[in-house]
Amino acid sequence: MVKITKYLGQPLFTFKIILLLLITSVVGLANQKNVDFGKKNANLSDSLESIKICKWKDGAKTCVNFSFDDGLPSFRRISQVFDLYNFKASFFIIATTIQIDSIKDIYARGHEIASHSYSHPLFEVLDSSQIEYQIRKGKEVLENVLGVKCVTFGEPGNFRSQSCKAIAFKQHLFVRHYSEYDDINRIELDLQPKNLTLVIPTMLNGIAKGTIVEFVAHSINGEGFSPINETLLMQQLDLIRSYSNNGDIWVTTCKEGFCYENLYHEISLNKMVTGDTLKINFQNYNREKYADLDASNLSIEIPFSTATDLKCLTNFVGIKKLSDKFVLTTDLKRDTTLIIILNKPIFSYQGVQKNTKKDYLTEENRLLNYNIFNNDSLQDIFFISRKKIFANELYQN
Numbered sequence: 001m002v003k004i005t006k007y008l009g010q011p012l013f014t015f016k017i018i019l020l021l022l023i024t025s026v027v028g029l030a031n032q033k034n035v036d037f038g039k040k041n042a043n044l045s046d047s048l049e050s051i052k053i054c055k056w057k058d059g060a061k062t063c064v065n066f067s068f069d070d071g072l073p074s075f076r077r078i079s080q081v082f083d084l085y086n087f088k089a090s091f092f093i094i095a096t097t098i099q100i101d102s103i104k105d106i107y108a109r110g111h112e113i114a115s116h117s118y119s120h121p122l123f124e125v126l127d128s129s130q131i132e133y134q135i136r137k138g139k140e141v142l143e144n145v146l147g148v149k150c151v152t153f154g155e156p157g158n159f160r161s162q163s164c165k166a167i168a169f170k171q172h173l174f175v176r177h178y179s180e181y182d183d184i185n186r187i188e189l190d191l192q193p194k195n196l197t198l199v200i201p202t203m204l205n206g207i208a209k210g211t212i213v214e215f216v217a218h219s220i221n222g223e224g225f226s227p228i229n230e231t232l233l234m235q236q237l238d239l240i241r242s243y244s245n246n247g248d249i250w251v252t253t254c255k256e257g258f259c260y261e262n263l264y265h266e267i268s269l270n271k272m273v274t275g276d277t278l279k280i281n282f283q284n285y286n287r288e289k290y291a292d293l294d295a296s297n298l299s300i301e302i303p304f305s306t307a308t309d310l311k312c313l314t315n316f317v318g319i320k321k322l323s324d325k326f327v328l329t330t331d332l333k334r335d336t337t338l339i340i341i342l343n344k345p346i347f348s349y350q351g352v353q354k355n356t357k358k359d360y361l362t363e364e365n366r367l368l369n370y371n372i373f374n375n376d377s378l379q380d381i382f383f384i385s386r387k388k389i390f391a392n393e394l395y396q397n
């Protein structure tokens, strides 16, 4: 201690020390800038790239629809069974045999009432004007009874006539078994008694392929065409619920599932980062097209590699934390912008570009708060070394 004090008094020694410190600082600063900017830009774009629209709502791997055809008396009971599981189903109604009290009650509990034509003729023997009449009239009757728009159509007999598909799409937003964007994006199972054991394998197939799974039945307990047994149906629903609880499948109405499918193809994300704030605009949302729906939900995923924690400043956004990512679900009818605060160092590096001591110190303090010095990524090493350079300023503050 005495010896150093003695040398410090000598001008040549002091000059050498200052020169050494200066060189170290300049070389260090140059290296840090290279590491910083190269790494930062790569990470930032990678992080933004990894934020994308989920294939299905809330990050589910598949979407499962149950639909029941022809509007039979047991529809009310079927809807109550689905209520027990908190699942929504679609009920396809023939206008001429409509049971008004029943469908009003089913609709009030959140299920979908869809059109199954006016009087259920065989569409393959009709000409296009007769098909047009059947589809238009069936829709009108349902809308008059419920006072809401009927957006989904299901062809009687499922003959898949191309003229029916074209006419139905002119009058309805959605047509069962068809996608506006990709017709093969469907797995279907006719839910007859002999097919009940195929429900779970079909659903697993849907999970593997990420497609919509459409189960189409008529009725239960001896009523209608090829009815299924209520107890056996519930056994399948029990199994499906376990997958639903895991978040792997989304059981919903045709209307919601098909709407999500459309939005997935139509919407693009515009992502802007300022500091640790991420603003996402959902572009191309067509308000006019979806005006007849109650909601147009869409989910995005933000992997943990991009944010270890986040806070969404936009209202009415559901946030779900899965094992490796956050999933944010919003209703585009309400808001097409999300403002998210991401607690992740990569997004805090923006200020560094200004390259002033003040910015460095601000960043330093912010990063200290994030406790990133506990790991040894390249950025952390960079900041630790920079901390040494501005140690004096830090301590003075």
Ligand SMILES: [Zn+2]
Binding pocket: 069, 070, 116, 120, 155, 156, 157
């Ligand atoms: Zn039918």
